[in-house]
Amino acid sequence: MKIALLSDFHLGFGKGTERFEESFENAKSALELAISQKPDCILLLGDIFDSEIPDQETWHNAFKVFLPIKQTKGSCSIKRVKDGKQEKIPCIHIPVIAIHGTHEYRGKNYRNAVEVLESADFLVHLHAATAVVERGGEKIAVHGLSGVPEKHALAVLKLWNPKPVQGAVNVLLLHQSIKEFLPFDDEMIASISLADLPKGFDLIANGHLHWNDLQETGAGKFLLTGSTIITQMKKLEAEKPKCIELFDTETKKICFLELPGQRKMFYNKIKFEKANQDAIEKELSKRIELILANTFEKKPLVRFKLAGSLAKGISNSDVSLAEFEKKFSEKAILSISKNFDSESFKTRLAELRSAQQEKKSLSEMSLELLEKHLDETEFGKNFSIHDLLELFESGENDKALELILLASQKRKI
């Protein structure tokens, strides 16, 4: 038998932006690609919707995405087993079995968006349950644990404790972070490791993480299905194209099929040294022009992560790239994050702290700091700050201004 795996459509993503149509377009082409492969069963691994309560525009478009399923013919029987109870589910189309993700997660006693899709007869929803799909003499047991809050995930998985069904091909579906797959700089948390995964399944597939990957682990084949849309602009998403997967239950082989017409993403991490607005814009322009030398079906996503140091006297907030982003908005969707070192700020704070420890008066402290920073400029070398303050204190403002004027003239020479 052939099983198609798809995940993280994030329908409704980018509401109010130029990317609003993208989640629907990509999900539609993913489902059409899956159907074209004539699978015996289609599995969806959560985050079908981007929001826990989708709006009417999203529902309207989502139903259109799922309609092609109702135009297929299937000849399977489905039995859902949950908490020891069995339920037969009639199915005249290719069966679609889904778990919900963290984006659809709702509290107890509330219906989530994937359950609503089941009510509209588009799919069979699983949460800590198993669906046994049978055709002819062949059986697929799909065990699904929907997304749960990360800190409880391991405990819930152990409590549920799924067991492979004898005489069937067993697939386990999850929607969680897995410790080994989190990049070191990721703020996401995980409680499940690969070693915690139950044994005896022909395939364990996980949604949630948006890039695709396949590994042989102690528990067997472990597949990250990946999303059909880029939502977070992470490096790994730029490196791997969006795919759906096909699992052949006889050969146990998995193949990745790329989605047609997907938006390209370029990820650039740039480290500057003593940069200013001009230097930053110049470097970014150079890189964008290089990217835009190619032609694209859809405007590319260009992610810039800026780091390093800024020129003296400039802070993160002094660098404004809104106008710059606007300049390229016809040709690319830019996302720029700035994280320059605040070394000078740290130094000043340390200076203040040590001065405080020496119990200096506030005016003494400011005078020393002013002197120090003036010293670092050419301007400061041309007059004495003590003389200047003395003149101000005695009300001789004209003379003080004269001193500054003289110093600035010296500087010009």
Ligand SMILES: [Mn+2]
């Ligand atoms: Mn997701």
